[in-house]
Every structure is written in C-alpha cells, then in structure tokens.
Amino acid sequence: MLLLAPTAVYAQESPIDTVARPRLTTAQAELLVPRPRLKPVKSMIPTDSDPLDTLDTANPLVKLVLFSDNTWKYIKDGDLLKQQDYFTRNWETNAMDPYRVSFNSLPDKVTLWLVDNATDFCCPYQVKVFSKFGVRHRRRHQGCDLPLKTGDPIRAAFAGKVRISEFSRGYGNLVVIRHENGLETVYGHLSKREVEVGDWVSAGQEIGLGGSTGRATGPHLHFETRYQGYAFDPEWLIDFETGMLRSGVFTLKKKYLSENSNYVPESEDVEEEILLAEAEDREAEAKRAAEEAAKQYHTIKAGDTLGALAVRYHTTVSRLCSLNGIKSTTTLRIGQRLRVK
Numbered sequence: 203m204l205l206l207a208p209t210a211v212y213a214q215e216s217p218i219d220t221v222a223r224p225r226l227t228t229a230q231a232e233l234l235v236p237r238p239r240l241k242p243v244k245s246m247i248p249t250d251s252d253p254l255d256t257l258d259t260a261n262p263l264v265k266l267v268l269f270s271d272n273t274w275k276y277i278k279d280g281d282l283l284k285q286q287d288y289f290t291r292n293w294e295t296n297a298m299d300p301y302r303v304s305f306n307s308l309p310d311k312v313t314l315w316l317v318d319n320a321t322d323f324c325c326p327y328q329v330k331v332f333s334k335f336g337v338r339h340r341r342r343h344q345g346c347d348l349p350l351k352t353g354d355p356i357r358a359a360f361a362g363k364v365r366i367s368e369f370s371r372g373y374g375n376l377v378v379i380r381h382e383n384g385l386e387t388v389y390g391h392l393s394k395r396e397v398e399v400g401d402w403v404s405a406g407q408e409i410g411l412g413g414s415t416g417r418a419t420g421p422h423l424h425f426e427t428r429y430q431g432y433a434f435d436p437e438w439l440i441d442f443e444t445g446m447l448r449s450g451v452f453t454l455k456k457k458y459l460s461e462n463s464n465y466v467p468e469s470e471d472v473e474e475e476i477l478l479a480e481a482e483d484r485e486a487e488a489k490r491a492a493e494e495a496a497k498q499y500h501t502i503k504a505g506d507t508l509g510a511l512a513v514r515y516h517t518t519v520s521r522l523c524s525l526n527g528i529k530s531t532t533t534l535r536i537g538q539r540l541r542v543k
Contacts, residue, residue, distance in 0.1 A: 243317055243447035245325040248357065248406040249273075260499070262526055262541065264320050276320040278382070280402030282527040284363045289380060295366055295399045298378070298388075299431030308430060310456050313482060314383045316360065316439065317450045321382075324357045324406035325445035326389065327423050335435035335464055342461045344433035345388060345426035348442060350412040352393050352421045358409050359387050359440070364401045373424065374416025377409050388426035391418045434458040437465035451483070498543035502534045515542040 251271040259266055263282050268274045283289065294300035317323050326348070333347035358379055365386065366378035373390035377397060380386045393413025397403055414421040427436040438458060440447055457463055500511060508519045508530060519530055525541045534540070 241449065242441070243323050243450050245328065245445040245447070246322045246406050248324070248408075258539070260539075277404070278320050278361065279527075280361070280363075280404075283382060284400075284402050285527065286382075288382065288384065289363045293365065293380075296368065298366075299428075300365075301431040303430050305432070305456075305459070308432070308456055308459070312384075312429070312454050314385060314429075314452045314454055315450070316383065316447060316452055321361055322405040323447045324359060325440060325442065325447075326357055326359050326387075326425055327354065327412065328442060328445035330443045331437065332422060335433075335437065337461055344461075345390075345424050346436050346442065348423040348425060350421055350423055352411070352413045354412040355408045356389055356392060356410045356412055356423055358403045358405055358407050360385070361402075361404050362387075364397045364399055364403060364409075367395050367397055367399050367401075370416060372417050374418060375410065375413065376416075379403060379409070384429060386428045388424070388428065390424035390426075391415050391422060393421075429454055429459070432459040435463065435465045496543065497541060499539050500542045502536055502538040502540060504536060506534055508532075508534070511540065511542060517542065 249269070249271070251269040251273065253267050254270055255268045257266040257268070259276070263278050265277055265279050266274060267277055292300045327350055329348050329350065331346045332349045333343065335346055336343055360379075360381045360383075362379040362381040364377060365380045366376060368376055370376050373388075375390075375392035375395045377389045377392065377395055378386055379389075389410060391412070391414055392410035393415060394411040395409070396411070397409045403409060412421055412423050418424075425436055426433050427439060428434070434454065435458065436442075438448070438454075439452060498515070500506075500515070508522055512519045512522060522528075522540065522542065523530055523532075
C-alpha cells in the first residue's frame with residue numbers, strides 16, 4: 203500500500219500487534235489506540251479576523267500565524283508548497299485528466315492524509331446531496347450535485363493550487379484544485395469564478411459563486427474528487443448534510459474508482475482497515491521522526507554566503523536552495539535559520 207502523509211510530525215503512538223490479535227470492534231480498538239485522525243472532522247468556519255504576524259518554525263514549509271482576534275494557527279506556506287514536484291508534474295491547465303495512467307497501474311490501496319495539524323477542511327457547500335455519484339441516465343455521473351441558490355458562495359475543501367479555471371460546455375464555469383496529498387477537487391456550474399490558474403487557495407477560501415452554467419437543469423454545485431485522474435464518490439470523504447469530513451485519514455481502494463462504487467456506511471471489515479491504517483501510520487511517523495532528527499540547521503552570521511556554507515557542510519549551493527525553497531541569488535539575513543542537511 204502506498205502511504206501519502208503530511209509534512210508535520212506527530213507524537214508516536216503505542217504499538218499494537220495487528221497480526222496475532224483477533225479482529226476488534228471499533229470501540230475496543232479505540233480503547234487501545236486513540237485515533238483522532240480517523241474520527242469525523244468538523245468543517246472550519248471562515249473568519250474575517252486579520253492576520254497580525256507570521257512566524258517561522260523549524261519546518262520552512264510551516265508558519266505560525268497570529269490573528270487579530272487573539273487566535274493563532276499553523277499553516278503551510280503556499281508560495282513554497284506550490285513549487286514542490288507534485289504541483290508541477292503532470293500539470294496541464296485545460297485537461298481534466300493530465301495523468302493519463304492506466305487503471306491497472308494504480309495501487310490497490312492508497313492511504314491519503316486529508317488534514318493534519320497545519321491544514322484544514324471546509325465543506326464546499328453544506329446541503330443534502332441531490333444527485334449522487336454513479337450511472338445516471340446511462341451516463342457516468344462523476345460527482346455529487348448539491349442544490350443551491352445562484353450566487354451562494356462556494357469554498358475550497360482543502361488548501362491547494364488552482365490547476366484549471368475556465369468555462370467549458372459541460373461543466374460551465376469550472377475550477378479544479380490540486381491538493382498536497384495527490385487529490386484534486388472539481389467545482390462545476392459556477393455562476394462566477396473568483397480564482398485563476400496558479401493561485402494558491404486555503405481551505406475555506408471562497409473560489410466562486412454557485413450557478414447553473416454549462417449543462418445544468420438548475421442551480422447546483424457539481425463537486426468531484428479525483429485521484430490520478432480517476433473520479434470516486436466524494437461521499438467517501440464528506441458527509442455533505444452535516445458538513446463533516448468523515449475522517450482525517452482515508453484509505454482509497456482501487457475498486458472505489460469504479461463508476462458503480464457508491465459510498466456505503468461502515469462495512470464488516472472496517473475495524474481491520476482501521477488497525478491496518480494505524481500500523482502503517484506509526485511506521486510512517488517513525489520514519490518521519492528519524493528524518494526530522496537527522497536535519498541540521500545553521501544560523502546566519504555576518505559574512506556567511508551560500509557558497510561558503512556549501513563548502514563548510516560538504517554540500518552544494520543547489521542542495522541548500524532546494525532544502526530551503528530559496529534561489530542562489532536570495533539575500534541571507536543575519537539570524538535566519540538555514541537548513542544545511
């Protein structure tokens with residue numbers, strides 16, 4: 203199984219023997235291993251509070267933001283994130299499927315981190331689903347239709363980079379956002395688009411207004427979730443009626459990418475899936491913790507240059523730039539922490 207995890211490092215959890223132990227109920231597993239990431243996540247409420255200051259953390263990608271209402275939160279730096287490989291590879295601004303990979307080449311399962319302590323979730327539009335994912339009128343309906351009034355605000359479900367913002371005959375005004383975990387979310391039939399290709403958007407940010415453009419019989423939001431270009435039922439991720447994210451971590455099975463694979467409530471093997479996901483989570487977290495411990499930083503002093511630091515720490519200027527998301531021409535500031543290993 204392929205595991206895609208966030209950059210943040212979490213506390214290590216107690217080990218659990220998933221081989222010798224008989225299948226547990228969800229309640230029994232909960233007593234052994236707390237699973238906050240596998241519990242429902244509330245939709246964030248967009249705030250009008252102004253950011254007062256932004257502070258660096260040990261991870262160049264993560265910042266601490268202080269707000270005018272005396273609150274604070276960790277966020278990931280969009281300017282640095284959107285330069286990462288997963289926001290540049292297979293990047294096309296007018297193709298719904300820029301990956302063009304065969305179905306057989308996809309992994310049987312992939313575990314996706316949907317939120318962590320530096321990312322949020324926001325329900326794009328909270329309402330009971332009107333038309334579900336699946337075959338409709340002998341054609342594949344690749345998302346959920348959410349009824350609304352023309353002009354209602356539509357918000358980004360997760361933070362990400364806008365890959366498509368255009369008008370198409372079928373989707374009407376269309377926005378497609380790629381996210382750090384490899385997912386893409388699709389927002390169709392908008393009356394107005396408020397973002398452009400290449401924009402970095404935060405979870406909860408208004409990206410457009412609901413409408414009925416394109417092939418639509420009335421005002422609604424057509425919302426899709428895609429992985430490697432293949433659509434799957436968004437209700438696996440979101441309970442649109444309550445506005446809740448079903449879990450902070452989601453195991454996407456290959457069979458979910460079938461046109462007939464609608465969301466179903468907990469199945470008989472859900473406890474086994476939970477324990478398996480937890481075991482893999484712990485393994486990934488231990489690896490990330492080891493990588494974090496191996497990192498080395500240098501505090502810039504007067505006279506320091508990238509070339510001199512490269513020689514001192516037996517590396518290259520190119521590597522230093524890559525580790526810190528900077529250019530070789532970037533001016534170093536005294537007191538700035540630079541990662542060198």
